[in-house]
Amino acid sequence: MEMKRKEFIAFTAPSMLIMAALMIAPLILTFYLSFMNFTYGSNPQYIGLKNYIDILTNVRFWNATAFTLLITAVTTFAKIAIGFGIALLLYNITKFRGIFIAGSLLPFIVPPVVGTLIFGWLFRQHWGYVSYLLNQIGIDISWYADPWAARWLIMMHVIWQGTSFVFLVLYAGLQAMSKESLEAAVVDGATYFQQVVYVIIPYLKPLFLFVTMIMVMDAYRLFDNIAVMTKGGPGLATETLMYYNYQIAFGRLSLGAGSAISVLTMIGIFILMAPFLYWTYKEQTEK
Amino acid sequence: MNGLKKFFVLRNLTVSTILYSLLFLWFIVSIFPFFWAFMTSIKHPVDAFSMPPVWLFEPTLNAYKALWIDGEFMHYFNNTMFISIGSVIIALIIGCPAGYALARYTNASSFYLLLAALVFRALPRTLFILPFYFIAQVTGLFDTRILLMLIMVSINQPFTIWMLRSFFMNIPKSIEEAAMIDGCTRFQAFRYVIVPIMGPGVITAGIFTFILAYSEYFIPVVLTATRAATMPVAIAQFGVDNVKEWAISAAGAVSIALPVIIIVIIAQKYIVEGLTAGAVKE
Numbered sequence: 001m002e003m004k005r006k007e008f009i010a011f012t013a014p015s016m017l018i019m020a021a022l023m024i025a026p027l028i029l030t031f032y033l034s035f036m037n038f039t040y041g042s043n044p045q046y047i048g049l050k051n052y053i054d055i056l057t058n059v060r061f062w063n064a065t066a067f068t069l070l071i072t073a074v075t076t077f078a079k080i081a082i083g084f085g086i087a088l089l090l091y092n093i094t095k096f097r098g099i100f101i102a103g104s105l106l107p108f109i110v111p112p113v114v115g116t117l118i119f120g121w122l123f124r125q126h127w128g129y130v131s132y133l134l135n136q137i138g139i140d141i142s143w144y145a146d147p148w149a150a151r152w153l154i155m156m157h158v159i160w161q162g163t164s165f166v167f168l169v170l171y172a173g174l175q176a177m178s179k180e181s182l183e184a185a186v187v188d189g190a191t192y193f194q195q196v197v198y199v200i201i202p203y204l205k206p207l208f209l210f211v212t213m214i215m216v217m218d219a220y221r222l223f224d225n226i227a228v229m230t231k232g233g234p235g236l237a238t239e240t241l242m243y244y245n246y247q248i249a250f251g252r253l254s255l256g257a258g259s260a261i262s263v264l265t266m267i268g269i270f271i272l273m274a275p276f277l278y279w280t281y282k283e284q285t286e287k
Numbered sequence: 288m289n290g291l292k293k294f295f296v297l298r299n300l301t302v303s304t305i306l307y308s309l310l311f312l313w314f315i316v317s318i319f320p321f322f323w324a325f326m327t328s329i330k331h332p333v334d335a336f337s338m339p340p341v342w343l344f345e346p347t348l349n350a351y352k353a354l355w356i357d358g359e360f361m362h363y364f365n366n367t368m369f370i371s372i373g374s375v376i377i378a379l380i381i382g383c384p385a386g387y388a389l390a391r392y393t394n395a396s397s398f399y400l401l402l403a404a405l406v407f408r409a410l411p412r413t414l415f416i417l418p419f420y421f422i423a424q425v426t427g428l429f430d431t432r433i434l435l436m437l438i439m440v441s442i443n444q445p446f447t448i449w450m451l452r453s454f455f456m457n458i459p460k461s462i463e464e465a466a467m468i469d470g471c472t473r474f475q476a477f478r479y480v481i482v483p484i485m486g487p488g489v490i491t492a493g494i495f496t497f498i499l500a501y502s503e504y505f506i507p508v509v510l511t512a513t514r515a516a517t518m519p520v521a522i523a524q525f526g527v528d529n530v531k532e533w534a535i536s537a538a539g540a541v542s543i544a545l546p547v548i549i550i551v552i553i554a555q556k557y558i559v560e561g562l563t564a565g566a567v568k569e
């Protein structure tokens with residue numbers, strides 16, 4: 001007994017209505033505002049593409065874009081590599097699994113603001129424990145004052161926070177994997193490394209795609225840790241697109257320009273996501 | 288699993304030790320910041336700031352007292368709980384029928400709706416929030432908990448529905464179809480047959496919706512001032528470089544993290560299920 005269209009509409013209506021009112025309507029409004037000169041307190045004036053031109057010719061926008069892309073690429077790759085490694089390790093372990101999973105979940109589940117604070121405190125110059133440990137072995141890095149150190153600090157935090165999601169998804173995939181293909185490979189004399197590369201990775205390909213897509217989406221929209229840890233600093237070294245957007249829209253109250261940045265960010269995300277959606281579509285239709 | 292163990296030959300004790308050590312290393316990396324924050328929160332400032340760190344010290348609850356009793360943290364806690372729990376209730380009430388419908392309706396529009404859900408999840412929050420900034424000011428809804436709650440529900444709906452849908456897909460159609468053949472409308476079948484058995488899926492979706500609302504920083508920091516501010520906003524004000532009140536902000540961090548940690552310990556099964564549901568069962 002298939003669900004009728006009428007029933008479908010009735011069941012989804014409340015949800016769709018709320019999303020339309022509180023998500024889609026503002027979205028359209030933001031588009032509209034991006035073509036306006038609008039500061040809070042005055043009336044919007046239509047200025048066409050001026051906001052877009054101003055932003056696209058602004059170095060600060062491109063710096064933010066470059067850093068956002070850097071974070072996205074580096075942290076996604078690291079999270080997948082480490083997460084996959086952990087999944088493989090845990091697959092071979094029999095004891096303490098529950099505790100391990102619970103512990104490694106914490107950075108991911110706890111509010112990002114809290115995670116940022118407790119992570120960031122460790123790297124403070126004079127009273128951060130990690131800084132102290134590094135000093136003991138002769139390394140003295142000014143994590144907050146040096147632009148590249150600050151960038152790596154942010155990236156390390158992102159990796160610390162998000163790897164467990166990758167690990168969990170891949171680990172679940174491993175557990176669902178049938179043993180026959182692995183057994184066949186071993187019978188053929190495959191080494192462990194070959195088993196991983198030729199059996200496990202191809203099997204997990206859809207999951208790799210999925211986590212990569214999610215991690216790319218999340219990295220592109222980083223805000224909480226920048227706002228709490230470095231506030232885009234030193235200078236503008238760690239400013240991401242979202243933070244730049246926040247500064248322009250709510251710091252300077254240029255809501256029109258802020259809207260334009262949001263739209264441009266959205267276009268960026270679509271460009272990034274397009275290959276993933278295409279691959280996922282191909283995966284689905286190949287089945 | 289036993290048969291497979293043979294193939295990952297771990298007779299070599301060294302290999303086994305290395306494996307456990309690496310995992311242990313990651314475990315430590317994951318929880319050490321929490322441990323350190325907790326230590327800081329119960330140290331007297333003179334102990335907290337001393338490097339090399341002091342491991343044996345006289346603990347104190349001064350920071351917690353300053354935060355909860357003398358300070359206004361209780362107010363932020365109440366706001367956060369009100370908004371989070373309210374979000375969950377509304378989100379589930381409107382999300383369950385929607386998730387169920389998406390699970391059962393096999394027409395192409397169902398797929399496109401899901402695609403739209405994923406797309407919305409990807410979009411930067413500024414796209415949605417920016418208009419609210421001045422709409423809220425103009426309509427007097429700025430800095431109110433109701434507004435935050437409704438916006439959270441709306442913005443997290445795609446994720447909530449997605450998760451609920453994958454749980455409903457695991458409930459066989461035959462269950463409600465049997466009821467409908469007996470004369471129930473679809474809604475009656477849903478209400479009296481499906482609802483009682485959808486417990487685990489709803490709990491999982493509820494936990495995630497709660498955590499998402501609980502952890503949200505960007506939306507409250509833009510749309511609140513003092514009345515409706517949540518705990519993440521309050522603690523972010525301390526910042527990473529606040530030296531004077533480090534113990535207090537550490538206590539705040541621990542206080543905020545604690546309910547979530549408890550949820551992870553108690554409901555770990557549900558969380559793992561929820562995180563992997565969308566991926567593995569696709």
